[in-house]
Amino acid sequence: MTWNNAKECGEVLGNWAVQALIAEAELSPKPGLVDPEDTGSHADMTFDLLVASAASLRETFESIAEASYLREPDQQLREEIAAIGRQGERKMMHVTGGINTHKGAIWVLGLLTSGAALHQPGQDVKRMIQTASEIACYPDRYIPDIPTHGSSVFARFGVKGARGEAESGFPHLIKIALPKLVQARERGISEPLARLEALVALIAHLDDTCILHRGGLPALQMAKQKAKAILENGGVSMAEGWRKLEELNQSLLESNASPGGSADLLAATLFLDQIESVHYVDKKVFLTT
Numbered sequence: 001m002t003w004n005n006a007k008e009c010g011e012v013l014g015n016w017a018v019q020a021l022i023a024e025a026e027l028s029p030k031p032g033l034v035d036p037e038d039t040g041s042h043a044d045m046t047f048d049l050l051v052a053s054a055a056s057l058r059e060t061f062e063s064i065a066e067a068s069y070l071r072e073p074d075q076q077l078r079e080e081i082a083a084i085g086r087q088g089e090r091k092m093m094h095v096t097g098g099i100n101t102h103k104g105a106i107w108v109l110g111l112l113t114s115g116a117a118l119h120q121p122g123q124d125v126k127r128m129i130q131t132a133s134e135i136a137c138y139p140d141r142y143i144p145d146i147p148t149h150g151s152s153v154f155a156r157f158g159v160k161g162a163r164g165e166a167e168s169g170f171p172h173l174i175k176i177a178l179p180k181l182v183q184a185r186e187r188g189i190s191e192p193l194a195r196l197e198a199l200v201a202l203i204a205h206l207d208d209t210c211i212l213h214r215g216g217l218p219a220l221q222m223a224k225q226k227a228k229a230i231l232e233n234g235g236v237s238m239a240e241g242w243r244k245l246e247e248l249n250q251s252l253l254e255s256n257a258s259p260g261g262s263a264d265l266l267a268a269t270l271f272l273d274q275i276e277s278v279h280y281v282d283k284k285v286f287l288t289t
C-alpha cells in the first residue's frame, strides 16, 4: 500500500485515528475511565459523549494528515498542525458543551497522524513515532499563554505530562504499551484483555497529570502501585489480577482520579497497531505473489 495523494492519506489516517478513539472508549471495564458500563470518575462525561466527540474529530485528523503529507518536520509544520489541533479542541468543546473529552488525545494522535503522513505506509512505526516527536520538539510561537491543568501540575510537581512524553520520543508507547500488547496477544488471551493489559501497564508507569491534578501524589502513587500489582499477579486474565483490577478501579473512584493520559496513550497504541497490521499484510501479500 502507498498513498496515492494527500486526500487519500488524510481519509485513511483520519479514519484510523477516529477508530482508535472509539476502540479505546469501547474497551471495558477500564479503571476510573468512561466506558460503555460506567463513567468512572467522570461526573460530566458519558460513553455516548465520548463517541460523539471522537466522530467530530475526523476532519481535524484528516486536515493534519493532508497538511503533513510527505513533508519534512520543521517549525512551520509544527505551527500549522498546532493551529488545526487547537481548532479541533474548539470543535470538541462545541460538541460536548464545554467538556474536555479528548484534549490529550488530540495532541498525541494529532502528532502521530502527522508523523505517519510524513512517511509512505510500510515504514517502521518506530520511525513514525520518532518523526512525531521531532515535530513536537519545534517551538510553537502561537501557543496561548493561559494556565492549564498541565501548567499547574508542572508548577506543583515538575511533571511535564503530555508535552514531555512527546518531546522525549513517546517512551511509554515504545517501551511499555506496544510491547505489552504484543506480549499479551502472544500469551493467547482475548483481544479486549490484551488491550486492557496494555492500559494497566501504562497506568503502572506513566506520570499522568490527569491523576496528579485531581488526586495529587498519593493518588498517582496508589494507581501505579495497584496497576503493578495486577501485572505481578499474572495480569488481567488471571483471577487474582482481575481482583486487583477491581481494587484499582475502586481506589480511583474513591480518590475521584482518572488515568486520562494512559487512556490517550492506549488510543495511540491502537492507532499504531492498525498502521503496523497493514504493513504486515502488505509484506505477506508481497511474499506470496
Ligand SMILES: CC(C)(COP(=O)(O)OP(=O)(O)OC[C@H]1O[C@@H](n2cnc3c(N)ncnc32)[C@H](O)[C@@H]1O)[C@@H](O)C(=O)NCCC(=O)NCCS
Pocket: 081, 082, 083, 084, 085, 086, 103, 104, 105, 106, 107, 109, 110, 111, 140, 148, 149, 150, 151, 160, 161, 162, 163, 165, 206, 207, 208, 209, 210, 260, 261, 262, 264, 265
Ligand atoms: C500539550 C497539550 C496536551 C497541552 O498540555 P497541558 O498539559 O497544558 O494540558 P492539560 O493538562 O489541560 O491536558 C493534558 C492532557 O494530556 C493527557 N496526559 C496527562 N499526562 C500525560 C502523560 N504523562 N503523557 C501523555 N499524556 C498525558 C491527559 O489526557 C491530560 O488531560 C496540548 O493540548 C497542546 O499544547 N495543544 C496545542 C495544539 C498543538 O500543538 N497540537 C499539536 C498537534 S494536534
Ligand SMILES: Nc1ncnc2c1ncn2[C@@H]1O[C@H](COP(=O)(O)OP(=O)(O)OP(=O)(O)O)[C@@H](O)[C@H]1O
Pocket: 024, 025, 033, 034, 035, 042, 050, 099, 100, 101, 102, 103, 104, 105, 106, 149, 210, 214, 258, 259, 260, 261, 263, 264
Ligand atoms: N475513556 C476516557 N475517559 C475519561 N477520560 C479520557 C478517556 N479517554 C481519554 N481521556 C482523556 O482524559 C482527559 C480528561 O480528563 P479530565 O476530565 O481529568 O480532564 P479535565 O477536564 O482537564 O479535568 P477536570 O475534569 O478535573 O476539570 C481528556 O483530555 C482525554 O484525552
